[in-house]
Amino acid sequence: MPEIKFQPGPLDLETKGIGAAPAGMAIDAVGQLGWSVLAEDVSLPVAVLRDARIEHNLQWMQTFIERYGVSLAPHGKTTMSPALFRRQIEHGAWGITLATAPQVNAAYRHGVRRVLMANQLVGRGNMAIIADLQRDDTFSFCCCVDSADNVDALGRFFAERGQRLRVLLEYGVAGGRTGVRDEAQELAVREEIARWPQSLSLVGVEVYEGVLKEEAAIRTFLRKVVARTTTIAAAGEFAEPRVLLSGAGSAWFDVVAEEFAGQDVGMPLDVVLRPGCYLTHDVGIYREAETRIQAENPVAREIGRSLLPALQVWANVQSLPEPGRAIIALGKRDAAFDAGLPIPSLHYRPGDAAPVAAPETWAVTAMMDQHAFMSIPHDAPLRVGDMIAFDISHPCLTFDKWRQLLTVDEAYRVTGAVATFF
Amino acid sequence: MPEIKFQPGPLDLETKGIGAAPAGMAIDAVGQLGWSVLAEDVSLPVAVLRDARIEHNLQWMQTFIERYGVSLAPHGKTTMSPALFRRQIEHGAWGITLATAPQVNAAYRHGVRRVLMANQLVGRGNMAIIADLQRDDTFSFCCCVDSADNVDALGRFFAERGQRLRVLLEYGVAGGRTGVRDEAQELAVREEIARWPQSLSLVGVEVYEGVLKEEAAIRTFLRKVVARTTTIAAAGEFAEPRVLLSGAGSAWFDVVAEEFAGQDVGMPLDVVLRPGCYLTHDVGIYREAETRIQAENPVAREIGRSLLPALQVWANVQSLPEPGRAIIALGKRDAAFDAGLPIPSLHYRPGDAAPVAAPETWAVTAMMDQHAFMSIPHDAPLRVGDMIAFDISHPCLTFDKWRQLLTVDEAYRVTGAVATFF
Numbered sequence: 001m002p003e004i005k006f007q008p009g010p011l012d013l014e015t016k017g018i019g020a021a022p023a024g025m026a027i028d029a030v031g032q033l034g035w036s037v038l039a040e041d042v043s044l045p046v047a048v049l050r051d052a053r054i055e056h057n058l059q060w061m062q063t064f065i066e067r068y069g070v071s072l073a074p075h076g077k078t079t080m081s082p083a084l085f086r087r088q089i090e091h092g093a094w095g096i097t098l099a100t101a102p103q104v105n106a107a108y109r110h111g112v113r114r115v116l117m118a119n120q121l122v123g124r125g126n127m128a129i130i131a132d133l134q135r136d137d138t139f140s141f142c143c144c145v146d147s148a149d150n151v152d153a154l155g156r157f158f159a160e161r162g163q164r165l166r167v168l169l170e171y172g173v174a175g176g177r178t179g180v181r182d183e184a185q186e187l188a189v190r191e192e193i194a195r196w197p198q199s200l201s202l203v204g205v206e207v208y209e210g211v212l213k214e215e216a217a218i219r220t221f222l223r224k225v226v227a228r229t230t231t232i233a234a235a236g237e238f239a240e241p242r243v244l245l246s247g248a249g250s251a252w253f254d255v256v257a258e259e260f261a262g263q264d265v266g267m268p269l270d271v272v273l274r275p276g277c278y279l280t281h282d283v284g285i286y287r288e289a290e291t292r293i294q295a296e297n298p299v300a301r302e303i304g305r306s307l308l309p310a311l312q313v314w315a316n317v318q319s320l321p322e323p324g325r326a327i328i329a330l331g332k333r334d335a336a337f338d339a340g341l342p343i344p345s346l347h348y349r350p351g352d353a354a355p356v357a358a359p360e361t362w363a364v365t366a367m368m369d370q371h372a373f374m375s376i377p378h379d380a381p382l383r384v385g386d387m388i389a390f391d392i393s394h395p396c397l398t399f400d401k402w403r404q405l406l407t408v409d410e411a412y413r414v415t416g417a418v419a420t421f422f
Numbered sequence: 423m424p425e426i427k428f429q430p431g432p433l434d435l436e437t438k439g440i441g442a443a444p445a446g447m448a449i450d451a452v453g454q455l456g457w458s459v460l461a462e463d464v465s466l467p468v469a470v471l472r473d474a475r476i477e478h479n480l481q482w483m484q485t486f487i488e489r490y491g492v493s494l495a496p497h498g499k500t501t502m503s504p505a506l507f508r509r510q511i512e513h514g515a516w517g518i519t520l521a522t523a524p525q526v527n528a529a530y531r532h533g534v535r536r537v538l539m540a541n542q543l544v545g546r547g548n549m550a551i552i553a554d555l556q557r558d559d560t561f562s563f564c565c566c567v568d569s570a571d572n573v574d575a576l577g578r579f580f581a582e583r584g585q586r587l588r589v590l591l592e593y594g595v596a597g598g599r600t601g602v603r604d605e606a607q608e609l610a611v612r613e614e615i616a617r618w619p620q621s622l623s624l625v626g627v628e629v630y631e632g633v634l635k636e637e638a639a640i641r642t643f644l645r646k647v648v649a650r651t652t653t654i655a656a657a658g659e660f661a662e663p664r665v666l667l668s669g670a671g672s673a674w675f676d677v678v679a680e681e682f683a684g685q686d687v688g689m690p691l692d693v694v695l696r697p698g699c700y701l702t703h704d705v706g707i708y709r710e711a712e713t714r715i716q717a718e719n720p721v722a723r724e725i726g727r728s729l730l731p732a733l734q735v736w737a738n739v740q741s742l743p744e745p746g747r748a749i750i751a752l753g754k755r756d757a758a759f760d761a762g763l764p765i766p767s768l769h770y771r772p773g774d775a776a777p778v779a780a781p782e783t784w785a786v787t788a789m790m791d792q793h794a795f796m797s798i799p800h801d802a803p804l805r806v807g808d809m810i811a812f813d814i815s816h817p818c819l820t821f822d823k824w825r826q827l828l829t830v831d832e833a834y835r836v837t838g839a840v841a842t843f844f
Contacts, residue, residue: 014531014843016524019547020554040546043524077792099792100751102438102465109436119792122738122751122807124462124772125441132442146741149806177793178741178749185743316544319568319600321607327600329522329544332760333822333844350546369818370499370521370541371599384571385544396791400755401822403844421436422755422825 006086006111009419015403016334017046018417027404027417028083035414037314037387037406040350042414044387045315045334047398047405051415053310054084054279054407058091060307061278065092067299068257068271073097073116075249075276078396081405082110083418084279095140097274101126104141106421108133116246117143118206118274120150120170120178127157134163142166142244144206146179148192155196164199168206168244169232171225176211186228190237202237204244204270205229209252215292218252222259230265242268250277251289254297277395280311284340284393309391311398311405313342314412317386318371323378326362328388331370334401340393341367344374348387355412358388428508428533431841437825438756439468440839449826449839450505457836459736459809459828462772464836466809467737467756469820469827473837475732476506476701476829480513482729483700487514489721490679490693495519495538497671497698500818503827504532505840506701517562519696523548526563528843530555538668539565540628540696542572542592542600549579556585564588564666566628568601570614577618586621590628590666591654593647598633608650612659624659626666626692627651631674637714640674644681652687664690672699673711676719699817702733706762706815731813733820733827735764736834739808740793745800748784750810753792756823762815763789766796770809777834780810 008028011021019041021033035041037048065072071094076085080103085096095114098104104115113136121127121143133139145151145167158165169189172179180186193202207225209218229245232238243265248256253275260271277286290307293300300306315330335342344358362380366373376382392398399405400422407416430450433443441463443455457463459470487494493516498507502525507518517536520526526537535558543549543565555561567573567589580587591611594601602608615624629647631640651667654660665687670678675697682693699708712729715722722728737752757764766780784802788795798804814820821827822844829838 014528016522016844018524020550043547043551044545100438102440106436119751120740120806122740123466123809125465126738128442129465146743147806150741153807172743174744176743177790177795178743181743316548318542318544319572321568321594321598321600321603322596329541332819337760338754368599373599384542384569385575387545397754401844403825422438422823 006082008083011417012403012419017043017402017404017406019043027419030406030417031415033414037408037412037414038348038355042406045313045330047311047313047402048408048412049280049405049418050310050312051407051409053308054087056305057278057281057307057310058087060303060305061275062092063303064299065273068261070257070261070271070273073246073272073274074279075118075274076107077103078276079279079399080106080420080422081399081418082107082112082421085110085112088279094272097276101129105129105133108139110421113138114140116272116274117141118208118246120144120146121154122150124157127154131158131161131163142168142203144168144170144178145189145193146170146172148188151189151192151196151200155192155200159196159199164201166201166203167193168204168246169202170206171228173212173221177208179207190232194237201239203240204238204246205232207247208249209247209256210249215255218255219259222247222256226260226263226265233266238267242270244270244272246272246274248273248275250275250286254293254300278307280395281307281309282311282393282395283309283343283391311395312345312389312391313398314387314389317382317384317388320382320384324376326374326376326382328372328374329370330372330390332367333369335390335392336394336397337367338394338397342372342390342392344388345391346389349383350385350387355389428504430505433839434825434841439465439824439826439828441465449841452828452839453837455836459830459834459836460770460777464828467735467752469733469735469824470830470834471702471827471840472732472734473829473831475730476509478727479700479703479729479732480509482725482727483697484514485725486721487695490683492679492683492693492695495668495694495696496701497540497696498529499525500698501701501821502528502842502844503821503840504529504534504843507532507534510701516694519698523551527551527555530561532843535560536562538694538696539563540630540668542566542568543576544572546579549576553580553583553585564590564625566590566592566600567611567615568592568594570610573611573614573618573622577614577622581618581621586623588623588625589615590626590668591624592628593650595634595643599630601629612654616659623661625662626660626668627654629669630671631669631678632671637677640677641681644669644678648682648685648687655688660689664692666692666694668694668696670695670697672697672708676715676722700729702817703729703731704733704815704817705731705765705813733817734767734811734813735820736809736811739804739806739810742804742806746797748796748798748804750786750794750796751792752794752812754789755791757812757814758816758819759789760816760819764794764812764814766810767813768811771805772807772809777811
């Protein structure tokens with residue numbers, strides 16, 4: 001992919017998690033303001049990305065991908081931050097995966113020119129977005145199909161526009177999400193694609209294995225998909241010289257790499273993996289996944305160091321109204337709460353030399369829109385106004401609560417800011 | 423409050439839920455584009471506000487408040503939309519309630535000049551935001567205090583700035599959220615306030631009764647708070663000629679009105695209620711609350727008609743991969759999922775004359791970041807590409823997933839758009 005032409009916009013002064021700044025300043029000048037989270041230059045709660053850990057994770061995944069000889073199209077829905085997309089592309093990403101037409105539009109407007117939409121393109125409003133972007137010849141796009149009705153609608157729409165849409169056949173699993181379940185459904189989709197030779201091109205096969213929870217079932221599924229890809233290739237139905245075969249969320253990308261890399265499907269094969277959460281990692285669902293990867297995957301073991309959690313949300317102790325209970329100024333609007341509540345990581349009292357580890361006895365027990373309830377021992381050394389850094393589980397649903405996040409060094413001095421486009 | 427000077431900004435073309443529009447157009451010109459949701463002019467999912475119902479709800483609450491002779495400071499955290507704040511103020515609101523300093527900043531920048539922050543002001547970054555706004559003499563602000571430590575920090579900070587901060591003593595309940603629990607804590611806060619006569623003014627008492635779930639307990643609590651207000655008034659500790667007494671979330675505002683309105687606390691009294699969700703209402707937690715209000719409150723019964731759900735999210739059927747299962751292009755990033763999942767309300771097939779009611783047998787059973795799983799009968803008349811309008815539970819956590827919402831007439835023709843500032 002050509003270098004991303006990233007145009008940083010102005011710093012948004014009407015949102016949360018920032019300090020004092022002159023009107024109209026560019027977001028990429030934030031690092032020059034000298035803000036420090038620990039010096040209370042910034043309004044809490046604030047979401048921070050730890051520079052060194054982001055860089056570590058980028059390098060980790062680049063090494064992993066290179067070792068398997070596969071391509072990486074990180075799922076951009078996680079961060080929806082073009083400044084981070086740029087860093088992913090600088091670290092070897094082939095393109096960016098996205099989930100919806102508006103996400104594709106936002107990425108395109110910030111310079112991304114190769115997109116795999118790992119989803120069906122449904123509705124004329126969304127088709128129109130993609131058709132408008134495809135008027136740019138430098139823009140490469142493909143999306144998934146899993147039903148003849150959708151293929152018919154796409155074939156008709158893009159024929160009307162005089163355009164060609166590149167599609168991936170999506171394979172799914174019984175009891176799962178999208179994707180054809182069996183060969184009968186597959187055939188119906190292939191036949192419908194064949195009815196639109198001027199406007200549709202079948203360029204590959206796509207899966208999302210993450211709806212399965214057992215490794216053996218995932219491997220069986222992936223092998224079936226390789227076999228079906230081989231069959232479709234033998235039938236001569238792929239419209240381009242190379243076949244695209246794509247899978248992998250953030251939990252099973254190692255297994256997908258093992259199963260897809262280097263397979264012989266009878267045509268030149270491009271394997272594209274799509275993990276998105278590796279960039280920031282977490283201390284919840286993805287740390288759990290990482291533990292398995294480190295235990296099982298030989299390449300991950302050789303790389304040695306694991307991914308590091310890089311996204312935190314700092315918040316103040318707002319009230320200590322009863323023994324054993326701290327009210328934190330951190331709510332459901334500031335951090336994901338659907339796959340584990342935020343976990344206290346560091347405790348800092350303004351003026352102290354440095355943060356200290358938060359005791360494991362501190363635990364968030366519930367959250368409201370703008371508050372968290374944290375249980376603490378009766379003698380916990382907490383004061384109203386103290387600062388706590390929370391690690392999180394589920395980066396996707398944390399990023400979308402912030403229009404800007406700050407990047408910080410290991411002393412929580414602010415090195416920059418990145419905007420999101422949800 | 424003086425008329426809100428609302429400055430509509432440009433339409434955001436990098437977010438979701440919009441149609442095709444020229445670059446740089448003002449958001450308040452959207453109604454002239456002729457978009458129709460049903461004609462698929464708009465990318466789905468889209469969040470829509472039904473004009474007629476919003477107007478109905480605004481009038482309902484204005485009537486309610488006038489009948490009790492109390493003031494309304496709607497909680498702006500619900501929508502964080504200055505265009506909606508303006509309509510609330512045009513319908514008699516005394517000011518806007520907000521939860522955090524960045525929210526206050528966003529509201530101020532869009533013209534709001536009277537704010538009750540129903541929360542503690544904690545952390546120097548947040549205090550700095552408020553101090554900067556208070557340099558404008560036309561800006562009226564107050565916030566809550568519930569600890570001597572916080573009062574000390576506020577007294578010191580605002581003394582350094584040569585400013586005065588107006589504070590409300592917050593009363594809470596055992597096992598609840600913020601707020602002093604008893605007279606000993608209350609006295610500690612009052613004594614600390616008295617230490618900062620140049621920089622702090624005690625101007626009233628505040629409660630959030632919504633952490634209690636039983637009406638009898640709420641009434642007991644509210645009566646205690648009236649008694650404590652009377653005691654503090656008798657002690658001469660309120661710094662202004664009128665005392666502000668504020669309570670009420672969106673579930674118990676009728677009970678708070680009954681208990682607070684017209685009370686004799688020994689000084690002129692301004693009762694300020696703070697419901698926020700009445701504006702859009704919902705079909706979940708607030709419909710439930712409304713049922714009780716309609717059954718019990720004599721003024722609500724006299725008004726007759728109840729609040730109406732005015733916020734919907736339209737989404738496409740993305741895939742029908744198995745009998746009984748529809749995958750909807752609607753995720754946790756598009757609608758609240760913490761207090762009931764979205765409820766299918768209308769079904770529309772593009773080209774049909776009008777939407778029809780969705781059968782009660784259709785139900786969202788789970789959601790992922792960008793998808794919903796909807797269970798349907800095996801013979802449900804659904805096709806990929808069909809549109810479904812979902813009613814929602816919990817407007818606050820739906821609004822914050824949208825940077826813009828469209829306003830629509832009862833035929834879902836787009837009449838305008840409103841921006842949010844989270």
